[in-house]
Amino acid sequence: MARSIAPQNLPELVKAAFDAARTNGDLTYYPTQVAILTPNSILFQLRFSPALALKPKAPKPKEPHGKPFNPFENPSPAMLIADLPPSHRLVLNKFAVVPEHFILITKEFKHQTHVLEEADIAATFACIQAYRMNGQELFAFFNSGPHSGASQPHRHLQLLPVERMKDGLEGVSRGSEWSILAERVAESEKVLPFNVFTTNMHSDMTAKERHSAYLELYRSAIKAAFPDREANSEGEAMISYNFAMTSNSMALCPRTAEGAMIKDKSGQDVGVVSLNGTVLAGTALVKNEAEWNVLREDPDQLFNVLKGIGLPR
Template sequence: MFPQLPADFASVVETTFKNAVASGDLIFSESERSVLKYDGYTMEVRMAPALGQKPKSAPKPDGEGAKKFNPFFPPDPKLVLGGLGDKHTLVLNKFAIVPHHFLCVTKAEESQEAPITIEDLRATWAALQEPIGTSDRTLAFFNKGKNSGASQAHKHIQFLPLDKGTELFPDKVVARTPYEAPSERDPVGQRPLKHSAIPFEHFILPLPTDPSDEELMMRFWALYHRTLQALKQNDNWEKSFNWAMTKEWVIMVPRRADEFEGISVNGTGVVGLLLAKSAAQLAQITELTAGRVLTEVGFPVGPNTEAHYDY
């Protein structure tokens, strides 16, 4: 059974965000949006200078070797949006460049390196159901491993309300090949898909409108299998990847580096929403091209191995 969002969730997010910004408990910085057009796809870059000021986890000042500060255990009550089932809490992102950016964190002190569970997938699907603010849909993303752009060690899935009209490259793939019913040859219902113009390795599956536990879990593991296969083919054993999801599709991207020439990339970047810390970095991304940056932190598209695919 899928957990239920807190009552009037969209209103709770808006009110809590507004109050937290006013009190200084949440740092919101405006960002400038640029769209980069390539042959067959587009990428968006948000330039937000405040990103360069965002701190990473630091040890508590109570002795050498002290445990790193965990902002989610417990989360700041002024940022909490409510519980989501027995295992998760919804909380606003303290450093936001997009309004209403929120997280789903485990109530237990669980590692970001721990496997994704069916409870995590249920919570993710539930949190995608209600549009927030002026957005008409939400992107969920998860950064796994030291090369993925992850910045906190406590397990958390992030949710970014998307501007109306935002088109991500998996949208085009799924529009061409929507969800199909399972078959004996393809028990998940669709073999992983790719965008023909995207130069970095990625795996996409469409989602049914009302997925069951099995449908969500099978898709995650089908993509994870393919991701591990890509890492193995490239002699990389770090098991770093980004996983992202909307109500229409789910994608996984294997990673080999956290950044390229100072340009950091997380789970938003691999679906076409890159971040720049300065005008100079925006110019750098424009010159290098987003496809080059994403290929350098990921891997070039590998050979088609569909004939050997094994769920």
């Protein structure tokens, strides 16, 4: 397999593309309010963006055979950041909650619900490495399956600059203590209500070894979900799951639900809080003020959501 190499100045390319696209109206950035919650002593970042409730829906199919709209098939030049030979490219996220949120997509259509290939893992790590060479960190995540928060069938992994994930935390109580959950699973293991499988990475691992490490996490998740079944190494994944990668670690969380209902003090339903792969960063997002208020007043409600999305420990 040809080695995947990201541009050495990738952080600059991403920032320049994001700033230009935002200025020109090619993407929408949704500012957020932020709070730190500690459900069951787990340090979690909660963000609230009321404007997200007004986010436009994806265009309906225009073709007679009903082919779904695919934003990654022919990305607009305004959204394109760079090619990542031989098999991937980088584009901006059109609806960003975290500034400089970008996406790694396959050039050819590949299924989001299929097991990741060696090239996917290699391209993701190449981006992480390019950021680290510039003294920065990236959080990469992947949503696969109906319970994972996935929204597009074309294979893509999402990448968030960790420093931009910390925007607004400076003046927030315990904001300086927040860090990526995937890198502190070991210390949080006893209090996490769902199963997460993790492994450490080292800098001299080969692309094949990194992919094998991912597959080992996937097999562990299959064994936890279906003790009597043999895990596949390619094709359609047998479970919904979220996968995350940082410069130091990988984490995989099997999913059984996308979210759960939260209630106010009188027991009335307030809304469903949905979580995608950013749950492995230790972040959650809500779109209405009632949910925002309930979760800040009663962080145990967030713990109940966490308890309902995966396999119990």
